Amino acid sequence: MRAWSVVRPGPVELGEEASLRFAFVEKPMPVPADDELLVRVTACGVCRTDLHVVEGDLPVRRAGVTPGHEVVGVVARAAGGFAVGDRVGVAWLRRTDGSCPSCLRGAENLCPASRYTGWDADGGYAEYTTVPAAFAHRLPESLDDVSAAPLLCAGIIGYRALRRAALPPGGRLGLYGFGGSAHLCAQVALAEGATVHVLTRGAAARRLALDLGAASAQDAYAPPPEPLDSAILFAPVGELVPVALRALDRGGTLAVAGIHLSDTPPLRYESELFYEKQVRSVTSNTREDAREFLALAARYGVRSTTHTYPLSRADQALRDLKAGRFDGAAVLVR
Numbered sequence: 001m002r003a004w005s006v007v008r009p010g011p012v013e014l015g016e017e018a019s020l021r022f023a024f025v026e027k028p029m030p031v032p033a034d035d036e037l038l039v040r041v042t043a044c045g046v047c048r049t050d051l052h053v054v055e056g057d058l059p060v061r062r063a064g065v066t067p068g069h070e071v072v073g074v075v076a077r078a079a080g081g082f083a084v085g086d087r088v089g090v091a092w093l094r095r096t097d098g099s100c101p102s103c104l105r106g107a108e109n110l111c112p113a114s115r116y117t118g119w120d121a122d123g124g125y126a127e128y129t130t131v132p133a134a135f136a137h138r139l140p141e142s143l144d145d146v147s148a149a150p151l152l153c154a155g156i157i158g159y160r161a162l163r164r165a166a167l168p169p170g171g172r173l174g175l176y177g178f179g180g181s182a183h184l185c186a187q188v189a190l191a192e193g194a195t196v197h198v199l200t201r202g203a204a205a206r207r208l209a210l211d212l213g214a215a216s217a218q219d220a221y222a223p224p225p226e227p228l229d230s231a232i233l234f235a236p237v238g239e240l241v242p243v244a245l246r247a248l249d250r251g252g253t254l255a256v257a258g259i260h261l262s263d264t265p266p267l268r269y270e271s272e273l274f275y276e277k278q279v280r281s282v283t284s285n286t287r288e289d290a291r292e293f294l295a296l297a298a299r300y301g302v303r304s305t306t307h308t309y310p311l312s313r314a315d316q317a318l319r320d321l322k323a324g325r326f327d328g329a330a331v332l333v334r
Helices: 048-055 145-152 154-164 180-191 203-212 240-247 269-273 287-300 311-323
Strands: 002-006 022-026 036-046 071-077 087-090 093-095 128-132 136-138 172-176 195-199 216-218 228-233 248-256 278-281 306-310 329-333
Touching (some): 002 311, 022 311, 036 087, 036 145, 036 311, 087 128, 087 145, 136 287, 154 228, 180 329, 240 248
Parallel strands (some): 195 216, 248 278
Antiparallel strands (some): 002 022, 036 128, 036 329
16 A cells, blocks of 8 residues: 655655655555454544654654554444444544553543554554554544544644633633644634634634634734633744743633643743743543544534645645645645
């Protein structure tokens, strides 16, 4: 089958070396374990975490790994209550031990033995992939394959970040960065009655934010028009942590949603942390997060703004993501 392989992590920019680092190759058809599904991939979202895997911001966990963890496909070999022909979603969290203290208290996203699609195991930048049946997701019928793909990481992580941000009912929420995850998170927050302010660098992203119903959209380093009860940092830019903290009202919470963040500058206690402001990180997601979010997405009519690329152009999709050339999310299709 055809699949992408991270031969040697490095920058995705154009150049003779790029194709030697990240290549579209022939790989053997994956062989699922007894408890796994074989999935024929129909669509796969392009997530910033994939960029971190390809460029080496995340350490190599599987040599030559195929990225991709926003996978929509059709079951080609069944297991665990699924049937051949069922439509399923494959997300970032692939497997946990189920027995550690974190798993037993319902925090499987913190399992020390957790494994991840497109990092520990080959993912969806391919014609076929595998997934443990217990970690596959049934998808709302109202969502087509391309629209559903970004929900499987961008949507789920945005939802977890929203809950971690402790937004009060009818509260004022700031979103720093407005890509695939933020534009889905914003729709949930708006549907639940929040006032949303978007702070991001891209003009197209700011237009999308306003179209979706944001109260304001401006540059990431500008102060929002009113103090914020909560904020979520989606951009992987550590310099924005003190900026977002200064924008919070007393008792506000900042949630940092990325798996990778550039260095954070020193924080000034009086202006950035005092008055019981707090910073929370977001680590992966649980399967319950996924079930809750997918149900809400169907109920609220959450829709992803997508830009499709053929599977063979995954390298270009990642370059465009890095350069901020599109709003919403990119999706690879067969």
